[in-house]
Amino acid sequence: MNVAVKRRFLCFTIVVLIVWIVLWRLKSQAKLTVNREIIKIAPAVISVFYEALCPDSKNFVLKQLTPTVEKLPDWVYLELIPYGKATTTTNPDGTFSFECQHGQRECEANMYHACSIDVVKDNKTMLAIIDCMITDNLNPEAAMTKCVKELADDETLQSINKCFSSQQSKDLLKMYGEKTNALRPRMRFVPTVTIDGSQGTQALILKNLYLEVCKVLSGGGPMPKECEDNM
Secondary structure, three states: OOHHHHHHHHHHHHHHHHHHHHHHHHHHHHHHHHHHHHHHHOOEEEEEEEOOOOHHHHHHHHHHHHHHHHHOOOOEEEEEEEOOOOEEEEOOOOOEEEEOOOOHHHHHHHHHHHHHHHHOOOHHHHHHHHHHHHHOOOOHHHHHHHHHHHHOOHHHHHHHHHHHHOHHHHHHHHHHHHHHHOOOOOOOOOOEEEEOOEOOOHHHHHHOHHHHHHHHHHOOOOOOHHHHHOO
16 A cells, blocks of 8 residues: 555545544534433422411412512422411311311411312412412402402302312312421421422522522523523
8 A cells, every 4th residue: 555545544534533523522412402401391390388377478479489480480380288287187077177377267278278279270370369369368268259250260269169168178188288297307387398399498498489499490500591581
């Protein structure tokens, strides 16, 4: 093999190697992009363990939860658990009775919240109703009626009233009690909030839910555009 042939062979080999490297890097970048898009599809799950008449719960819903959901409507899924530090007793006839931290009026309000959460399937409408009710829940029935009439329809109002008047409301509250009591670490403060099942640092979550959700969504990498746009 003469020198000219060797040079052509060497050049050909180098070109092939460069093309292979470029293609490999493009493929790797494509995989990274796809993986990031897959991550973006999954919303952060915000679970709020609260009480309907708790001032701190009210403050969190109005000043942290609702604004965060409004900024990140496609990035969060809500799970609301109205129970707090209540207790459940199973009666001899199999029915349930409850004692709530702020009295029986709060138990009634918690049941209206539970029925509203169960009946209203749309996250946005459900949160709007909860936000409205918790603003002034001292008369739970009147608050529910007013808020549902403003934000939903008569069929929704009838369904919530039917739920509240039946065993269903008590079954829902018992279920929420079981979820609350299953928290680890156990609830110390109302509200307690988890993001994707983690209690994280509660002081930070309660102070700036939006920022903490954005941290979770970023997964240690770049923040989603919706987070950057609202920082």
